[in-house]
Amino acid sequence: MENKFAGKVAVVTGGSTGMGLATAKRFVEEGIDHVFITGRRREALDAAVAEIGKNVTAVEGDVANLADLDRLYDVVRKQNRKIDVLFANAGVSQPKPIAEVDEKFFDLHFDANVKGLYFTVQKALPLLNDGASVLLNGSIATTKGFPGISIYSATKAAVRSFARTLANELGNRRIRVNTLSPGHIDTPLLEQWQQGNALTKLKEEFAKNVPLGRMGTPDEIAKAASFLASDESSYINGVELFVDGGVAQI
Numbered sequence: 001m002e003n004k005f006a007g008k009v010a011v012v013t014g015g016s017t018g019m020g021l022a023t024a025k026r027f028v029e030e031g032i033d034h035v036f037i038t039g040r041r042r043e044a045l046d047a048a049v050a051e052i053g054k055n056v057t058a059v060e061g062d063v064a065n066l067a068d069l070d071r072l073y074d075v076v077r078k079q080n081r082k083i084d085v086l087f088a089n090a091g092v093s094q095p096k097p098i099a100e101v102d103e104k105f106f107d108l109h110f111d112a113n114v115k116g117l118y119f120t121v122q123k124a125l126p127l128l129n130d131g132a133s134v135l136l137n138g139s140i141a142t143t144k145g146f147p148g149i150s151i152y153s154a155t156k157a158a159v160r161s162f163a164r165t166l167a168n169e170l171g172n173r174r175i176r177v178n179t180l181s182p183g184h185i186d187t188p189l190l191e192q193w194q195q196g197n198a199l200t201k202l203k204e205e206f207a208k209n210v211p212l213g214r215m216g217t218p219d220e221i222a223k224a225a226s227f228l229a230s231d232e233s234s235y236i237n238g239v240e241l242f243v244d245g246g247v248a249q250i
């Protein structure tokens with residue numbers, strides 16, 4: 001079978017756990033030349049590198065810190081690489097009703113999910129090859145009004161908006177920009193929401209809301225990311241692809 005990622009290089013922010021890790025792993029399994037992953041915790045990055053096994057470089061850093069983003073791209077530059085696929089995936093999500101939200105909570109989400117994601121793309125521009133594919137990790141929360149996640153949902157609506165504008169701005173370089181919007185996916189992120197039995201119950205509730213009757217797996221996001229990252233999706237640009245078992249459609 002032809003290798004759709006032959007000679008290509010990817011950057012996956014937040015590639016140490018969850019869907020970022022699943023995507024980096026799938027890219028390597030599908031023959032990508034090299035993948036750079038990021039995250040704030042060194043031990044999680046080391047574990048991810050061991051799991052991916054080859055053709056991977058981990059760079060520690062916080063996407064909300066612009067100096068860390070510069071360091072990430074310096075590492076790519078020093079390895080004489082250009083970027084064909086950028087998955088701006090790192091993000092945080094915690095629930096809180098409006099009455100309890102304070103400035104710190106607001107900034108935590110907007111700094112990582114909006115500012116961090118935006119500058120992840122902007123600072124990659126000199127390294128992106130013409131014709132590259134940029135994926136932004138959105139959420140079904142871009143279009144839904146789930147109670148308790150007003151701040152998170154607003155950050156993801158901003159992400160969806162970036163894909164529209166940036167697809168237009170970067171079209172002259174044939175760079176495609178798409179939003180991949182996951183539904184309820186079983187990742188460590190949910191440990192920020194609940195723990196123990198309460199987490200098990202939460203997952204059961206999520207599953208009930210899905211037409212397919214179950215949560216999604218990180219690799220189901222990775223499969224969609226692989227499609228959007230490759231030439232298989234060569235005429236798909238500016239869209240929001242929901243990978244959610246149907247939740248956002250009902």
Ligand SMILES: NC(=O)c1ccc[n+]([C@@H]2O[C@H](COP(=O)([O-])OP(=O)(O)OC[C@H]3O[C@@H](n4cnc5c(N)ncnc54)[C@H](OP(=O)(O)O)[C@@H]3O)[C@@H](O)[C@H]2O)c1
Pocket residue numbers: 013014015016017018019020038039040041042044061062063064089090091092093112116137138139140181182183184185186187188189190
């Ligand atoms: N799980 C879901 O149901 C769901 C649904 C829709 C959308 N999403 C989105 O999917 C993306 C990935 O989440 P996930 O569910 O796979 O969660 P996850 O397992 O918690 O993964 C998040 C990844 O991002 C990294 N990260 C978080 N904040 C960061 C920051 N400020 N700078 C750099 N790296 C950071 C984490 O590593 P460190 O903690 O070590 O930094 C980790 O590698 C997020 O954007 C999330 O909003 C998730």
